[in-house]
Amino acid sequence: MAIWPGTAPDAQPVPGPEVIKTDSNFLVAGRPVTGVYNVTRPTMTVYSPVGKNTNVAVVVFPGGGFEELAIDLEGTEVCDWLTSEGITCVLLKYRVPSLPYDWRCRCRPDDFVKSTQALEDAQRAIGLVRFHAAEWQIDPHKIGVLGFSAGGYLVAEISTNFEHRLYAPVDTADKKSCRPDFAVGVYPGHLWVGGNAYGLNPNVPVTRQTPPTFLVQAEDDHVDGVNQAVAYYIALKNAGVPVEMHLYAHGGHAFGLRRTKLPITGWPPLVETWLGTIGMIPK
Numbered sequence: 001m002a003i004w005p006g007t008a009p010d011a012q013p014v015p016g017p018e019v020i021k022t023d024s025n026f027l028v029a030g031r032p033v034t035g036v037y038n039v040t041r042p043t044m045t046v047y048s049p050v051g052k053n054t055n056v057a058v059v060v061f062p063g064g065g066f067e068e069l070a071i072d073l074e075g076t077e078v079c080d081w082l083t084s085e086g087i088t089c090v091l092l093k094y095r096v097p098s099l100p101y102d103w104r105c106r107c108r109p110d111d112f113v114k115s116t117q118a119l120e121d122a123q124r125a126i127g128l129v130r131f132h133a134a135e136w137q138i139d140p141h142k143i144g145v146l147g148f149s150a151g152g153y154l155v156a157e158i159s160t161n162f163e164h165r166l167y168a169p170v171d172t173a174d175k176k177s178c179r180p181d182f183a184v185g186v187y188p189g190h191l192w193v194g195g196n197a198y199g200l201n202p203n204v205p206v207t208r209q210t211p212p213t214f215l216v217q218a219e220d221d222h223v224d225g226v227n228q229a230v231a232y233y234i235a236l237k238n239a240g241v242p243v244e245m246h247l248y249a250h251g252g253h254a255f256g257l258r259r260t261k262l263p264i265t266g267w268p269p270l271v272e273t274w275l276g277t278i279g280m281i282p283k
Contacts, residue, residue: 009167029258052086063149073256074148094121131173144182152188189224192231212242218251
């Protein structure tokens with residue numbers, strides 16, 4: 001379903017029409033990855049569990065550097081896992097590119113600019129899920145977010161930017177809270193400001209109201225780097241937010257849920273255990 005009834009707010013031009021591409025040169029667990037590019041009409045797809053229903057929902061943000069969305073590796077495959085565990089999965093196809101981008105040099109002038117369009121889409125999506133909670137058999141107090149890489153940064157943004165919408169209210173769904181009840185960030189990016197200290201991106205102002213968070217990270221991540229997740233972990237801990245982090249020696253970046261010989265690919269059951277410890281699903 002389209003998340004906006006008309007034109008999305010703060011619409012920006014993109015270099016071409018929306019397109020889906022499969023990259024056969026980028027393999028994860030021996031399989032290629034499919035990406036969606038030039039998204040201007042954001043949508044969310046609701047995957048309901050078959051059989052048991054925990055009444056928990058997770059809004060999933062695929063990664064892709066805010067330039068594309070890894071729609072299978074970090075999207076539909078995540079929903080297959082969540083629905084098998086009795087959790088409703090809401091896959092958000094948010095707008096990309098959604099950070100300032102110079103197409104001449106294929107670079108961003110500032111990685112710490114707020115991802116306005118993507119964050120607007122995330123705020124709107126969570127409000128819509130709460131609005132439809134009864135219809136979709138979801139507990140409105142058990143709605144979380146899960147994201148990878150840039151989507152992991154969007155997890156941090158929505159976890160810390162929920163009190164005020166970035167856009168004028170559209171309908172009654174926007175009267176619902178867009179605060180996640182829990183958050184999962186997998187190899188998140190754009191969080192560490194660099195330097196010798198673990199300074200945090202000022203666009204993610206962590207407070208005690210930031211939801212309980214679970215982080216997964218590999219030390220040998222050479223794309224976003226381990227310091228991104230560590231900086232966020234430290235900020236959460238210092239604010240008194242319940243946080244659990246699993247840091248592995250090997251795994252690199254963009255491993256998704258595809259199982260390999262590396263221990264890090266066993267992270268999904270750890271999330272399930274954690275959801276039980278914070279009272280979202282039965283232990």
